[in-house]
Amino acid sequence: MNQSISAAEELAALTAHDASCRLAEGTVSSVQLTQLMLDRIAASQNNAFITVNPKALEEAAAADARRQKGEARGPLDGIPMALKDNISTQGLRTTCASRMLAEFVPPYSATVARRLSEAGCVLLGKLNMDEFAMGSTSENSYFGPVRNPRDPQRIAGGSSGGSAAAVAENLAYFTLGSDTGGSVRQPAAMCGVMGMKPTYGRISRYGVVAFASSLDQIGPITKDAQDCALVLNAIAGKDPYDGSSLMNPLPDYLDALKDGAAGLRIGIPKEYMGEGISEEVRMAVERVAGLLEAQGAIVETCSLPRTEYALSAYYVISSAEACSNLGRYDGVKYGYRTQAYANLAEMIEKTRSEGFGDEVKRRILLGTYTLSAGYFDAYYKRAQQARTLIMEDFRKVFRQYDVLLTPTSPVTAWALGQKHANPLEIYAMDVCTVSVNVAGLPALSLPCGTDSQGLPIGAQFIANTLGEAVLLRAAAAAEKGGKA
């Protein structure tokens, strides 16, 4: 292997904060970093990207020009990144990996896209995903499945599979995904990178194509905790366009990284370590506990007794909201419209039959059923009651613990196509992540080694409302312990 290739490999593998240092030193330019990423994206076989931004190099040149004039905007200025394809980008198509929006170019940008652009980031392009973020494998894409860079015969996880795979393959210095039931954390775990789902309302959802409004939250996928803090600093905070975004003051998330694990009270809920969790995953999570304990953390077993209701409540609520949110794709205003139709009703029916994939239709049907008169109380209302109980569980344990430690996914990445026959089996794989969305809490998936086949394992930290800093503190301490 010649030296220039390995130098490029080394440059591509940098964290965002290290790349930022190189930019600040002037040893590399944003154009160079961007060109490097574009070349790697073009060469990649893993289908992480749906669309490459034709203006990426232009944005990079602008960042370099700013820096030369001494007007660099901050640590992310000139850093190439990419966005999940359900985050609206003005002038650049935003497909949600659906035939329905395959040619849709938004007339406005999501708040997170705007904030990253204002921070000086270079947008490389838009990332593959499960259609409308519905799925846990990134196989439900109109543009074909995402392959796991660690083993291309396996899934990358989902629904933000492209976002996780791109970071794992060094195709972007960081990415954003969206997390409705684990869609940032689970693919991050399966691809061996870090993924955070912040508190509901910490990051604006404006411009993020809605799947389940009361559960959706944007989250960064990064190579380490420091990058996660940097990105969070850039995108978190109140947005006048999102009534559910929180007004609470923003800490500097970088501060949390230094605090170490000493005195940290960590609970391991027993419901998350029992049946269905693979032995290798359990051991990896226990190793993380051991690392933190060695640094002075207090680790104990605790209990979240209502955990068993979370999965059902999640699928009822998310499907109901999805069926409502996806009504607007009717062929009238934008997106796909069927070729031939005799009247309005037929146009809408055929457009939706042809424009949506199977998994999306399954969720719409489920949602329609649970919202129907006569079934509403039995399903939606009870799911909301379960939601309250699950929140109560968490409130109780957080009186005793700063952070909870669990697996992110019960198993490591499975083979592409393996579970197609049984959607319920795939739904069950969300068991470790959905409670967090149902309760609106922040959580983070930390890469914590590999199984015997070399496949990445993720450990999940869960914190109380607005506890992002504690998550970063625990993750940074575990990273340090892992290296030592």
Add this chain to the structure above:
Amino acid sequence: MDEFKTVIGLEVHAELDTKSKIYCGCTTEFGGDENTHVCPVCSGMPGVLPMLNRKVVEYCVKAGLALNCAINPYSRQDRKHYFYPDLPKAFQTSQFDQPLCLNGYVDIVAGGQPKRIGITRIHIEEDAGKLIHGADQTRVDYNRCGVPLIEIVTEPDFENSAQVHAFLEALREILLYTEVSNCKMEEGSLRCDVNLSIHREGEPFGTRTEMKNLNSFSAAAAAVEYEAQRQRRVVLGGGKISQDTLRWDDEAGYNYVMRSKEDADEYFYFPEPDIMPMVLSEGYIERIRKTLPELPAKRRERYVQVMGLPMYDAQLLTVSKFISDFFDRTVAAGAQPKAVSNFIMGDITRLLNERGLAPEKVPIQPDAMAELLDLISKGVISNSMGSKVIEIMFEETKSPADIVRERGMAQVSDAGAIRGMCEQVIAENPKIVADYKGGKVKAITALVGQVMKMSRGKANPAMVNQLLEELLK
């Protein structure tokens, strides 16, 4: 009278007169080129979120208080789902089981009889867009999408079209006085749906039909008459009323079935997850209550009972809140109520009409109006000279006293000067004088006219009359 009783309930939609739409900053202005008052939010682009306009809540609460409702301290929005191209999100954000206002009433008088109409609820929601049907295609205009509405639902308290008409008039007045809606029917700012059924005395209510598209009060009254008769014919003919939604054709004067019960909609209501619940404090509600103006019915009562005006005057004065306020402020500045009323109903109305001005455009301040009336009551100018002064006040922003002084319009009450003019007129008009003396008492008015003309309107007419009578004895 026949053996049937008619039972009627109304659902009235009023567009709120806010500057911006209910969930975005777009203008609510009527008209505009197609799809020019739109943004990603109100046109339902993927990924957008609603931001509730606080004014909408305030206006709805204000309307609720004016209509004697209880205000719900905890209220919520819900999504009402249906597919139609004028509804870009495929759901209308509305309120289902937790509306803002509950249990109110409006007192009306119809056919000389007082009647209380119950208000079941008032809730906020967004308006839909408009379809524009062309020869070979249909276009959608989203300008009206997201314009805030309140839906006012009444109890089934109406028995006839006169009550419906009186209620709509009273409601319109209240919404105008509270400045919640401009109530422009021609712009669709006020729309009415009618639910109607008939039954025989002592029997349970019959099956009801719903009539939509009633865009004027007279259309609502006509539709009620028509439908009540139609249902009687059906029942008397041995038929059954089916629970249909009917569309009223105002030009043709009949209704036709829009949809029948079989395809009755299911709306899949569920709580709007993107808008936080509305929690209204007592203080907030009381602050709004303090902004309520005195309502027109109360004003009429005061005008008649306290000020002693005829009901006719009270009716005309309260047609516009601006005029009624103008009247009250002029009286407060010291003018005689009946004198103010006469000028408003006479000269001011005439001058507004001649100029095609709305009542709010009266260019006269109440203080100036009171000053003018003071000049008249003190005999400085005559009543008819007052009319001329008002006309000038419509054009120039000068005080009435200045106008009178600058133009020498003050009344002449100097007996010597008037006597001289009277003697001259008597000398110059021997024929009229002869008529008068021959018994034609009315001939004197011709002589008075001559004197007034000679004085260019300034002579005190009462004195002229008196002096002429004296001289002709």
